[in-house]
Structures are given as structure tokens and as C-alpha cells.
Amino acid sequence: MKDLRDVIADLSSEAAEVDALVAGIGDQRWELPTPAPGWTVRHQIGHLSFIFRIAGMAAAEPAAFVEMTKSLTGGFDAAVNAALAEYLDYPPEALLTRWRAERDAGIKALAAVPADQLVPWLVNPLPPAVLASAGMMELFAHGQDVADALGVRRTRTDRIGHLVGFAVRVRDFGYEARGLTPPDEEFRFEITAPSGALWTFGPVEAEQRVTGSAEDFCLLVTRRRHRDDLDVRAEGANADRWLDLAQAYRGPAGQGRTAGQFGR
Secondary structure: OOOHHHHHHHHHHHHHHHHHHHOOOOHHHHHOEOOOOOOEHHHHHHHHHHHHHHHHHHHHOHHHHHHHHHOOOOHHHHHHHHHHHHHHOOOHHHHHHHHHHHHHHHHHHHHOOOOOOOEOOOOOOEOHHHHHHHHHHHHHHHHHHHHHHHOOOOOOOHHHHHHHHHHHHOOOHHHHHOOOOOOOOOOEEEEEOOOOOEEEEOOOOOOOEEEEEHHHHHHHHOOOOOHHHOOEEEEOHHHHHHHHHOOOOOOOOOOOOOOOOOOO
């Protein structure tokens, strides 16, 4: 994983690209349904705004963040849904302004944390670079939903390497979300970046292997495409099973996407 300055710079650039998807689209298109059932473009941007808001709180006001998480009832997913109601009351232009303000404040707060200091988060404290990489995951996933709703084909860059590394780090989330015991053995990941570079993780001699396109790998671990529609391959029974379970976020897996929903 790159150092904090690199992750923050890439997080800012990725956020700007998501912003560009919705800037000037007109009020009616904010109400377009996205592939996430029940969520419109407005929901997606409201969710991102909330996530960056609480990330900024965790970085700048850790004690207040810890107290806030103690007060959550019904778990984090319930809190996210409750927070969305607040954002949905905003007219599109006001929501766009709020997203920009909370996004920028959150990124600034993360950038100010010493790289070797932990930031409190929902389950375990995280280094700021790891939390920023989780922010890249949020931007990739929800930005993809917005792009799908608007009919936009996104062009990926090597910035998604932060998400690839994060997904490898949290390999076991998919098992945990389903109450399954993760395999003890390490996997080998060989992932080809948009630039053509090869990103590798895990022991070279591992029998369980995952290979393929970085963009497709990220679509897999954010559950924005079905494995059958992606250039991601597995060798070994455990690795093959992982392709069905992979997710780079905690909590329920969600419905995911169906095979052929978007074509290959």
C-alpha cells in the first residue's frame, strides 16, 4: 500500500470524478433508480456524504466518534439508513454542496492524522491510509451505481490499486458476513492494473490463486457485477468459492448483481 499522501491524493481525485458524474445533470436525473434496489442517484450521493462526514469525525474528533458509535441502535446499517433520510430532504443543488463540503472536510481530516496513528472506526481502529483506502472502496462502489444509472462507462486508472490492496487485506469479510469460517491458507492474488502493471499479493507458491483485471476485481469485491461477467479467475476450490463470497465491506452482502445484468 502506498503512503498516506499518495492515498489522500488519489482519494481526492476519485472523489472529484464521482462529483463530475452528477454536476449539472438536472434535478430529474437525481431521481433515477440505480442498480441498488430502492436507491436513486440522490441516495448514493447522500450515502457518500455521510460516510465522509463520519470518517472526518473519526479523524478529527476521535472521542466524539467513539461516543457516537456507542449511541447507535440497530447497528451501523440502520444508522446509515436513518442518516439518509436527512440527506433526501435536500434539493439536488443543496445536496451537491453538502456532499462537496463533507467530502473535502473528511479528506482534510484524514490527511492531518500522523501516518502511524490509529483512527477509531466501526469495529477496529485503522491507520489513516487504510481508512482512506476504505473510502476509495465507497467511491468506487457507489460511483459505479451512479454511473450505471446515468449510462456512463467509467475509465479506470491505477488509483484503484488502493482498493485492490484493501480488498486483499479484508479477504475474510465475505465469510464473516455469512457466518462461515475462512480458510487458514493464504491466497495468491495476481491482478493486472489498468496501466498493465502486475500487482501481486500472497505467497508465490500458494495453491489457491485469484488472477485477472483490476477493474473487474474491484467490481467483484464491491459486488457491482456478477463473477460470470468479469475477467477474474480462480485456481483451487477455496479461491473459486471466494469469488462467490468476495466483498470488501463489513455487514450484509446485499443482493449483488445477476449474471448478464450488464453484459460482459
